[in-house]
Amino acid sequence: MEFKDFEFESYEKYYGEPEQVQKAIEFCPKCGTRFNISHLSDCGNLLLHETARCLACDYGSRRLIHLLH
Numbered sequence: 749m750e751f752k753d754f755e756f757e758s759y760e761k762y763y764g765e766p767e768q769v770q771k772a773i774e775f776c777p778k779c780g781t782r783f784n785i786s787h788l789s790d791c792g793n794l795l796l797h798e799t800a801r802c803l804a805c806d807y808g809s810r811r812l813i814h815l816l817h
């Protein structure tokens with residue numbers, strides 16, 4: 749499985765209402781299919797790794813790192 753570059757979570761690049769932002773995060777920008785999202789928490793570092801993968805096209809995977817404060 750190949751991952752695209754790590755992306756720190758930033759809502760600034762999303763526009764619109766929270767619902768639209770959520771949609772932009774959860775759906776593949778290429779084909780519009782909902783991502784298959786899995787979470788892996790890293791309590792030691794207070795990080796939450798989120799891997800979003802499109803199963804419908806070759807967009808691949810996107811990783812987000814949530815900072816837990």
Ligand SMILES: [Zn+2]
Pocket residue numbers: 776777778779780781802803804805806807
């Ligand atoms: Zn897709």
